[in-house]
Amino acid sequence: MNEILRTIQLSKRFGKTLVLDRMDMSVPEGSIYGLLGPNGAGKSTTLQLLMNIHQASSGCAEIFGHDSRRISPRDFTQIGYVAESQEMPDWMSVAGYMAYLQPFYPDWDSTRAEQLLRQFDLPPERKLRNLSRGMRMKAALASSLAYHPRLIVMDEPFGGLDSLVRDEVIEGLLANAEGASILISSHDLAEIESFASHIGYLDRGRLQFSEEMASLTERFREVEVTVDRDPRVPTSAWPASWLNTEQSGSLIRFIETQFQRERTMAEVRRLFQDAKQVAVKAMPLRSIFVTLAKASRKAA
Amino acid sequence: MKQSLHILKKDISYLRYDIAITLLAVLAFTFAATRGIGALDAFLPVTWWFLIARVIHAEALPGHRQFWVTRPYDWRSLLGAKLLFILIFVNLPLLIADMVIVHAAGFSASHEIPGLLWAQVLLMLAFVLPAAAFSAITSGMGQLLFMTLLLVIGMLALLIFGSSIHWGSPWFQLEWVRTDCLLTQLAAVAAIVLLWQYARRNTFGTRVLAGASALVLVATGSLLPWNAAFALQTRISPTNISPTSIRIALDLDRKWLGQVYATGHDRIVADLPLQITGIPAGTILRPNGLALRLIAPDGETWVANQPPPDSFDSEAGITSLRLAMGRAFYTKVRDEPLELRGRLFFTLYGNEQSVSIPLDGRPVRVNHVLCSAGAHFLHCDSVFRTPIELIAARIVQNSPGGPKTTTKNPFPNTSYSPFPADLRVNPLYQSFFSPYAETISDLYIDAFEPLAYQEQDFKIDHVRLHDFPEALH
Numbered sequence: 001m002n003e004i005l006r007t008i009q010l011s012k013r014f015g016k017t018l019v020l021d022r023m024d025m026s027v028p029e030g031s032i033y034g035l036l037g038p039n040g041a042g043k044s045t046t047l048q049l050l051m052n053i054h055q056a057s058s059g060c061a062e063i064f065g066h067d068s069r070r071i072s073p074r075d076f077t078q079i080g081y082v083a084e085s086q087e088m089p090d091w092m093s094v095a096g097y098m099a100y101l102q103p104f105y106p107d108w109d110s111t112r113a114e115q116l117l118r119q120f121d122l123p124p125e126r127k128l129r130n131l132s133r134g135m136r137m138k139a140a141l142a143s144s145l146a147y148h149p150r151l152i153v154m155d156e157p158f159g160g161l162d163s164l165v166r167d168e169v170i171e172g173l174l175a176n177a178e179g180a181s182i183l184i185s186s187h188d189l190a191e192i193e194s195f196a197s198h199i200g201y202l203d204r205g206r207l208q209f210s211e212e213m214a215s216l217t218e219r220f221r222e223v224e225v226t227v228d229r230d231p232r233v234p235t236s237a238w239p240a241s242w243l244n245t246e247q248s249g250s251l252i253r254f255i256e257t258q259f260q261r262e263r264t265m266a267e268v269r270r271l272f273q274d275a276k277q278v279a280v281k282a283m284p285l286r287s288i289f290v291t292l293a294k295a296s297r298k299a300a
Numbered sequence: 301m302k303q304s305l306h307i308l309k310k311d312i313s314y315l316r317y318d319i320a321i322t323l324l325a326v327l328a329f330t331f332a333a334t335r336g337i338g339a340l341d342a343f344l345p346v347t348w349w350f351l352i353a354r355v356i357h358a359e360a361l362p363g364h365r366q367f368w369v370t371r372p373y374d375w376r377s378l379l380g381a382k383l384l385f386i387l388i389f390v391n392l393p394l395l396i397a398d399m400v401i402v403h404a405a406g407f408s409a410s411h412e413i414p415g416l417l418w419a420q421v422l423l424m425l426a427f428v429l430p431a432a433a434f435s436a437i438t439s440g441m442g443q444l445l446f447m448t449l450l451l452v453i454g455m456l457a458l459l460i461f462g463s464s465i466h467w468g469s470p471w472f473q474l475e476w477v478r479t480d481c482l483l484t485q486l487a488a489v490a491a492i493v494l495l496w497q498y499a500r501r502n503t504f505g506t507r508v509l510a511g512a513s514a515l516v517l518v519a520t521g522s523l524l525p526w527n528a529a530f531a532l533q534t535r536i537s538p539t540n541i542s543p544t545s546i547r548i549a550l551d552l553d554r555k556w557l558g559q560v561y562a563t564g565h566d567r568i569v570a571d572l573p574l575q576i577t578g579i580p581a582g583t584i585l586r587p588n589g590l591a592l593r594l595i596a597p598d599g600e601t602w603v604a605n606q607p608p609p610d611s612f613d614s615e616a617g618i619t620s621l622r623l624a625m626g627r628a629f630y631t632k633v634r635d636e637p638l639e640l641r642g643r644l645f646f647t648l649y650g651n652e653q654s655v656s657i658p659l660d661g662r663p664v665r666v667n668h669v670l671c672s673a674g675a676h677f678l679h680c681d682s683v684f685r686t687p688i689e690l691i692a693a694r695i696v697q698n699s700p701g702g703p704k705t706t707t708k709n710p711f712p713n714t715s716y717s718p719f720p721a722d723l724r725v726n727p728l729y730q731s732f733f734s735p736y737a738e739t740i741s742d743l744y745i746d747a748f749e750p751l752a753y754q755e756q757d758f759k760i761d762h763v764r765l766h767d768f769p770e771a772l773h
Contacts, residue, residue, distance in 0.1 A: 048364055089358075104373070
């Protein structure tokens with residue numbers, strides 16, 4: 001699959017603080033890539049480096065196959081960028097803003113623009129400054145979807161939105177982004193899980209993993225082992241892929257991060273020969289995220 | 301260009317009230333200037349500064365949250381749109397205002413096109429580009445006002461502590477060299493800051509450049525030698541006369557005209573009568589500067605770059621040479637035969653043109669000056685710059701003791717600038733003279749063309765300071 005963007009050893013330092021550390025990430029064309037991570041992980045910085053808003057301290061990024069530092073106005077005609085913190089010309093009305101942007105985009109679709117305003121229930125004559133937070137986000141999204149962008153980059157688009165508006169934004173995005181690649185940063189895992197095809201997890205400036213959603217959810221499992229008597233957890237032979245081990249009486253719980261049924265079960269049997277019961281549960285993205293965050297903190 | 305016009309259209313819509321206020325200010329300024337009131341001259345740049353900042357900040361460059369940085373803006377189109385806006389709402393209104401003011405003052409706007417255009421160039425170099433650059437490295441009015449405050453404090457500190465900078469004498473006529481030198485640097489830095497910031501949005505880099513350039517500008521203003529400015533003037537001006545006959549010496553027959561006196565605890569000033577002879581017939585000599593060295597018999601030297609003589613009687617050829625020195629040096633050498641070496645910088649004027657001015661208020665043009673007179677007044681106007689010629693008004697009055705002739709210079713602070721306009725908002729230079737109750741019977745305006753800018757060395761031996769009247773208490 002072709003990559004719509006990638007980063008190569010991308011690093012960013014603000015003063016003495018290393019915000020992004022040698023990040024290698026690639027987003028396949030046509031994918032919906034969720035860049036996850038806790039606050040301060042470096043997600044927004046990554047997106048801003050991609051958009052050439054900041055300059056990398058070292059390494060580089062490529063968009064549409066060329067260096068993001070040379071991203072041109074022509075490239076921006078194919079990119080929709082929506083950020084939670086983005087300032088807009090507040091003195092303009094919603095319709096005025098759309099009309100102002102139209103001549104910048106050769107592929108602007110007026111019919112779609114009108115349809116987006118209707119779909120998002122945006123009052124055309126209302127000034128941007130008088131829109132609620134959710135409406136501003138919808139206006140920003142509408143203005144970024146009206147020209148059929150090839151790439152949509154969204155930085156924390158769901159921050160501070162109620163669930164109804166969040167659903168509207170997601171529905172609007174998915175309904176109008178046909179064929180586009182989407183890179184979305186968020187710590188709202190539940191929402192990302194519902195539509196992302198790829199996931200990258202960033203923590204303290206380092207990309208911990210980057211893979212397809214299906215493979216990710218396939219390899220994470222919560223395993224509960226029940227034994228006859230209080231077990232002694234063997235620390236020396238404990239597999240590195242088993243994280244966040246908890247013990248409660250005769251119950252041992254851990255997270256397997258490289259789950260393969262036969263191999264994992266064989267390992268369990270080897271370590272817990274008196275195992276009475278072994279339960280394996282699939283994990284939602286939120287739990288995977290929490291597991292990784294905890295393990296990362298513990299390692300640090 | 302299409303994108304520039306689109307952004308321009310948006311800016312006009314956004315800033316329509318700001319534009320209206322600026323245009324009203326220009327109207328008020330024009331109205332006042334045509335009536336000889338200069339009160340709004342300082343107000344107009346404030347409105348321009350505000351308007352320029354507002355239009356630049358509409359797409360602010362510092363920061364990372366602006367909507368436009370991830371839209372298909374071409375930086376050249378954006379910069380073009382901003383400059384076009386400024387040209388339309390700052391330069392063009394002033395151009396029209398200047399034409400109205402010039403016309404109202406009795407000058408023909410079509411004859412003053414060089415001045416009109418050069419005034420616009422100066423406005424661009426001295427104000428528009430720096431204001432735009434300053435706005436481009438700030439994200440909003442708060443930051444801009446803070447940085448302006450810092451600039452004002454810096455300038456005040458410079459005025460208070462920068463006593464080594466000679467802003468006045470002897471620069472007067474040559475001030476244009478320093479001003480234009482600073483303006484060129486200022487505009488070059490502003491242009492680089494603008495281009496760099498718009499092309500790369502490197503706010504830190506452009507701020508460092510702007511700060512460092514401010515220091516360089518101050519250094520240029522303070523370190524540019526006056527002699528170099530005069531040398532430049534000599535080089536660029538045609539010399540129409542060779543004043544080889546001029547001799548400079550102390551007038552020892554009139555020692556009584558001199559005086560040695562104390563100014564402060566450590567400073568002694570010697571005013572010595574200097575005689576300049578051999579001035580070519582039909583010309584007037586005007587001293588511009590004086591560099592002196594007083595050498596004691598033991599070789600100790602006192603060096604002084606003096607202000608030019610205050611007054612010079614061209615007919616008698618006498619002026620006062622003012623020599624300031626330390627008290628210790630004076631005490632040591634007052635009885636010694638000293639060697640005085642000097643260099644006089646001067647301008648020779650000639651080709652006199654004399655025009656009689658009717659006393660019925662009708663304006664008469666003398667070269668670049670328009671003069672009108674009545675029985676009790678003389679009024680002269682010049683536009684865009686003070687005249688390069690030496691203008692003298694000969695006023696004949698009927699006094700009780702018989703006709704009396706006095707000479708007045710309507711424009712004492714002339715500029716030797718070769719350019720058709722000086723840097724200022726109001727294009728009109730006005731001079732008004734009213735000789736009180738005495739009626740003017742005849743009035744002539746004499747204009748002398750500058751023929752040569754020269755410097756001449758002189759050496760005077762055996763100067764004894766104690767030969768001159770002393771008043772040290």
